Amino acid sequence: MFISATPDQAAGEPGTGSRQHAITAAGLTKVYGAGDTAVRALDEVDIAFEAGKFSAIMGPSGSGKSTLMHCLAGLDTITAGRVWLGTTELTGLSDHELTLLRRDRVGFVFQSFNLLPALTAQQNIELPMDLAGRKVERAWLDELVTTLGVADRLAHRPAEMSGGQQQRVAIARALVTKPDVVFADEPTGNLDSRAGAQVLDILRRGARELEQTIVMVTHDPVAASYAQRVVMLADGRLAGDIDEPTPERVVAALDRLRGAEL
Numbered sequence: 001m002f003i004s005a006t007p008d009q010a011a012g013e014p015g016t017g018s019r020q021h022a023i024t025a026a027g028l029t030k031v032y033g034a035g036d037t038a039v040r041a042l043d044e045v046d047i048a049f050e051a052g053k054f055s056a057i058m059g060p061s062g063s064g065k066s067t068l069m070h071c072l073a074g075l076d077t078i079t080a081g082r083v084w085l086g087t088t089e090l091t092g093l094s095d096h097e098l099t100l101l102r103r104d105r106v107g108f109v110f111q112s113f114n115l116l117p118a119l120t121a122q123q124n125i126e127l128p129m130d131l132a133g134r135k136v137e138r139a140w141l142d143e144l145v146t147t148l149g150v151a152d153r154l155a156h157r158p159a160e161m162s163g164g165q166q167q168r169v170a171i172a173r174a175l176v177t178k179p180d181v182v183f184a185d186e187p188t189g190n191l192d193s194r195a196g197a198q199v200l201d202i203l204r205r206g207a208r209e210l211e212q213t214i215v216m217v218t219h220d221p222v223a224a225s226y227a228q229r230v231v232m233l234a235d236g237r238l239a240g241d242i243d244e245p246t247p248e249r250v251v252a253a254l255d256r257l258r259g260a261e262l
């Protein structure tokens with residue numbers, strides 16, 4: 001393999017990269033633009049996401065949530081600091097190496113589902129495996145579509161499915177490669193509350209039952225409360241960390257942040 005890896009660090013402190021942590025960032029800084037118009041979207045963020053855990057990222061609009069997710073996923077370059085996926089350091093990888101790493105080890109779920117309209121649900125789910133030239137594990141696919149409740153929709157095209165069904169197909173597509181981590185960007189943003197609750201329950205079970213590491217950006221305190229941990233951002237810096245969040249605790253933390261901004 002041409003992707004370099006740091007030695008495994010048993011302690012797994014942020015800033016080292018470890019097997020315990022699916023993602024680690026140290027001193028992560030992202031500046032957009034230059035000179036007078038420069039925006040410091042992330043300012044020396046140190047954070048680690050434990051493997052097998054469902055975490056949410058929250059914060060006021062413009063606090064850096066999407067930027068953080070994109071930098072952790074290797075979708076955007078960083079200005080300073082270091083980022084690891086497990087023990088693999090992303091910083092310094094070439095575009096080609098990053099593309100392969102994302103394809104093989106990262107899954108994405110988007111607000112807009114991003115399914116290909118001409119393909120059936122099954123073809124959409126299998127697409128990442130096809131692109132990687134890998135054979136689909138039939139038993140895993142069956143388990144996924146059964147768990148996600150879309151086993152009877154596999155021959156349907158996206159336009160023939162509800163939003164909630166499309167998002168569950170998108171989650172199956174994200175999980176089919178057994179990625180180290182799944183990033184979900186407002187995955188319930190386009191769903192009604194019932195379909196949203198089903199999708200969140202599935203993400204939660206993905207962490208609990210399939211030991212999947214899931215990092216979700218959301219604006220919704222109820223959605224965030226499905227996670228096992230909520231990380232708060234404000235002005236590109238960490239501004240809180242809630243274990244076993246409830247909607248009430250998340251709302252209170254957001255209110256404090258907004259109050260501090262006024």
Ligand SMILES: Nc1ncnc2c1ncn2[C@@H]1O[C@H](COP(=O)(O)OP(=O)(O)OP(=O)(O)O)[C@@H](O)[C@H]1O
Pocket residue numbers: 032033039040041059060061062063064065066067068
């Ligand atoms: N491509 C870009 N060029 C310049 N500035 C950018 C760019 N992308 C983001 N920013 C700025 O970086 C800061 C963080 O943006 P980001 O989108 O990460 O915030 P967010 O918390 O995800 O916001 P929202 O909740 O509104 O989606 C904002 O000030 C934003 O205007």
